[in-house]
Amino acid sequence: xDKQGFFGNWGGAYIPEVLHQTFQELNAEFTKCKNxxxxxxxxxxxxxxxxxxxxxxxxxxxxxxxxGGAQIYIKREDLNHTGAHKANNVMGQGLLVKRMGKxxxxxxxxxxxxxxxxxxxxxxxxxxxxxxxxxxxVRRQRPNVFWMEKMGATVVPVTDGSRTxxxxxxxxxxxxxxxxxxxxxxxxxxxxxxxxxxxVAWFQSIIGLEAAEQIIKYHGKMPARIFACVGxxxxxxxxFKRFIPEDNVELVGVEAGGHGIATGLHAxxxxxxxxxPGVAQGYKTMFLQDSDGQMKETHSVAxxxxxxxxxxxxxxLWEKGRVRFEAATDTEVMAALDLTMKKEGLIxxxxxxxxxxxxxxxxxxxxxxxxxxxxxxxxxDKDIFTIxxxxxxxxxxxxIIKRGLEYxxxx
Amino acid sequence: xxxxxxLRDRLKKKDILLMTHIVLGYPSFDTxxxxxxxxxxxxxxxxxxxxxxxEPMADGPVIVRANQEALRNGTRVADCLAFSxxxxxxxxxxxxxxxYYNIIFKYGEKAFFxxxxxxxxxxxxxxxxxxxxGESFLQLAAEYEIAPILIFAPTSTDERMRVLASHGQGFIxxxxxxxxxxxxxxxxxxxxxxxxxxxxxTSLPLAVGFGIQDRDDVSALIGKADMAVIGSQTIxxxxxxxAGLVGPFIxxxx
Numbered sequence: 001x002d003k004q005g006f007f008g009n010w011g012g013a014y015i016p017e018v019l020h021q022t023f024q025e026l027n028a029e030f031t032k033c034k035n036x037x038x039x040x041x042x043x044x045x046x047x048x049x050x051x052x053x054x055x056x057x058x059x060x061x062x063x064x065x066x067x068g069g070a071q072i073y074i075k076r077e078d079l080n081h082t083g084a085h086k087a088n089n090v091m092g093q094g095l096l097v098k099r100m101g102k103x104x105x106x107x108x109x110x111x112x113x114x115x116x117x118x119x120x121x122x123x124x125x126x127x128x129x130x131x132x133x134x135x136x137x138v139r140r141q142r143p144n145v146f147w148m149e150k151m152g153a154t155v156v157p158v159t160d161g162s163r164t165x166x167x168x169x170x171x172x173x174x175x176x177x178x179x180x181x182x183x184x185x186x187x188x189x190x191x192x193x194x195x196x197x198x199x200v201a202w203f204q205s206i207i208g209l210e211a212a213e214q215i216i217k218y219h220g221k222m223p224a225r226i227f228a229c230v231g232x233x234x235x236x237x238x239x240f241k242r243f244i245p246e247d248n249v250e251l252v253g254v255e256a257g258g259h260g261i262a263t264g265l266h267a268x269x270x271x272x273x274x275x276x277p278g279v280a281q282g283y284k285t286m287f288l289q290d291s292d293g294q295m296k297e298t299h300s301v302a303x304x305x306x307x308x309x310x311x312x313x314x315x316x317l318w319e320k321g322r323v324r325f326e327a328a329t330d331t332e333v334m335a336a337l338d339l340t341m342k343k344e345g346l347i348x349x350x351x352x353x354x355x356x357x358x359x360x361x362x363x364x365x366x367x368x369x370x371x372x373x374x375x376x377x378x379x380x381d382k383d384i385f386t387i388x389x390x391x392x393x394x395x396x397x398x399x400i401i402k403r404g405l406e407y408x409x410x411x
Numbered sequence: 412x413x414x415x416x417x418l419r420d421r422l423k424k425k426d427i428l429l430m431t432h433i434v435l436g437y438p439s440f441d442t443x444x445x446x447x448x449x450x451x452x453x454x455x456x457x458x459x460x461x462x463x464x465x466e467p468m469a470d471g472p473v474i475v476r477a478n479q480e481a482l483r484n485g486t487r488v489a490d491c492l493a494f495s496x497x498x499x500x501x502x503x504x505x506x507x508x509x510x511y512y513n514i515i516f517k518y519g520e521k522a523f524f525x526x527x528x529x530x531x532x533x534x535x536x537x538x539x540x541x542x543x544x545g546e547s548f549l550q551l552a553a554e555y556e557i558a559p560i561l562i563f564a565p566t567s568t569d570e571r572m573r574v575l576a577s578h579g580q581g582f583i584x585x586x587x588x589x590x591x592x593x594x595x596x597x598x599x600x601x602x603x604x605x606x607x608x609x610x611x612x613t614s615l616p617l618a619v620g621f622g623i624q625d626r627d628d629v630s631a632l633i634g635k636a637d638m639a640v641i642g643s644q645t646i647x648x649x650x651x652x653x654a655g656l657v658g659p660f661i662x663x664x665x
Binding site: 012016161174294 | 464465466467468469470471475476479482487488511512513514516517518538539543544561562563564565566567568571575590
């Protein structure tokens with residue numbers, strides 16, 4: 001990191017003055033935690049007793065055989081409590097909140113996984129909790145909304161703008177500037193103003209630390225490639241960070257190709273040419289924006305990848321050529337998901353499945369002596385409505401119609 | 412110095428100045444034109460014209476919606492610049508741009524300053540650009556003699572206020588409370604204490620915004636600040652009752 005929260009040309013802290021003091025305090029507390037080995041120990045301990053760390057590294061033998069190339073390993077972040085890597089960051093920030101003595105947390109959420117994780121953390125630590133979620137995402141991820149509310153969180157549907165992740169972030173910032181004294185904003189990804197990118201990457205780095213040990217144990221050497229999906233980029237940074245100094249490990253980030261780059265309906269920031277440098281939501285990165293600097297609408301079947309910006313740390317690694325970026329379309333994602341369920345009995349989240357798509361494209365070109373790791377950032381159960389709809393599953397439809405009828409008769 | 416001097420000249424004749432806020436292109440440039448005409452005719456001393464942005468992070472619901480509508484109507488930055496040149500040529504009061512940093516960044520900082528200068532703009536308010544991130548911005552502001560308006564918040568420490576004031580010109584925009592724009596609050600003892608701290612930190616004129624709605628709100632600021640900011644209220648007025656009532660509203664504030 002270079003000057004004040006910059007990673008090469010990217011990052012910074014473009015924040016309204018009312019938040020200046022809070023960021024001073026947050027930076028000071030985070031610096032203390034980073035330099036305190038006992039804090040990291042407390043974090044690892046919490047994650048091994050409340051969540052499911054270390055998460056397994058699964059050798060996907062059937063998929064490896066199917067593609068006849070590299071040995072495919074899958075890092076099982078889906079086995080975290082609440083079903084995604086999001087828990088890592090949230091529990092870490094929860095410990096930070098306790099140290100800072102704040103009584104209330106707020107968060108934005110796209111797919112709902114970060115909101116879910118924040119709601120569990122708030123319940124466990126006895127904090128008030130408000131989750132901002134784009135109206136469009138509330139519709140797409142109804143089961144997560146249900147659970148967040150059951151755990152005592154208030155879920156606020158955001159009706160501004162494109163009603164997705166970026167709009168939820170704006171609304172969470174508005175809450176924060178209003179209630180800054182008592183409230184901590186649990187930022188969900190490696191974006192936003194400094195110190196969030198660095199902080200979230202630090203908590204998430206537990207993924208790569210474990211994966212490095214595990215792959216050596218099972219495969220005897222470092223992997224040839226690592227694949228991770230990239231929305232904001234937190235699961236990708238989590239698994240990549242430990243491997244950045246390993247020159248022979250190729251790091252591949254996979255973005256949401258949506259309906260295809262040519263259609264304009266996608267969230268491709270770094271693997272295409274549609275994005276350009278900009279400053280929004282408190283940081284500088286490559287944004288999908290028009291020539292005036294107005295943010296564009298994005299599209300992905302996966303709510304968690306449907307975002308206009310991307311981590312400043314990843315933008316820097318992209319610019320330096322350390323991370324390669326690719327894109328997977330909605331259609332490719334459904335095919336890879338189908339194959340993974342049939343061959344391995346695993347249900348990756350639609351977000352995570354983007355990484356599987358690219359890994360499947362590249363695995364046949366490698367040898368059985370090579371290992372690749374796919375970061376399965378979350379589980380797909382939460383997507384049951386979206387997935388069943390995309391598969392156009394007749395028996396599911398019948399079930400929904402019947403249940404709908406029952407409910408309408410109850411009225 | 413230009414903007415500060417213009418405000419000081421006006422302060423010789425009035426015990427408090429009025430600054431109003433316009434979202435360019437909302438509901439239309441024609442309405443903007445009429446609203447500004449009425450504001451100036453009824454004694455407004457300074458107008459901040461907001462160039463709409465898709466992510467207005469520091470704004471409240473009224474202005475957020477105005478930003479979105481303006482963009483939906485097809486408002487472009489070039490339209491805003493052309494309109495601003497027309498306004499500065501028509502009316503003899505200082506006009507400022509308020510916008511988020513990305514609009515300036517994307518246009519090119521230097522090009523934007525040059526263009527704004529040519530349009531007769533006297534100052535910029537950029538709520539998401541703290542001085543730490545605004546090194547080149549502040550240099551260009553000095554070069555083009557466009558006042559960078561810095562913002563004080565109730566959470567700013569005395570030391571922080573002095574740092575901000577050292578970079579600011581024209582006046583200081585004092586946010587009266589935590590939160591976004593357009594929410595009504597009263598001037599309590601805490602705000603009075605806060606404005607005293609602001610006064611001690613800078614010799615620049617102080618502008619205060621806190622959801623001002625009527626004459627009582629404005630007169631409560633006399634002696635405590637130099638300029639009252641009327642933001643969301645005129646937008647609400649135009650939304651609900653049309654542009655025709657802006658003049659009488661402004662006239663009734665002092």
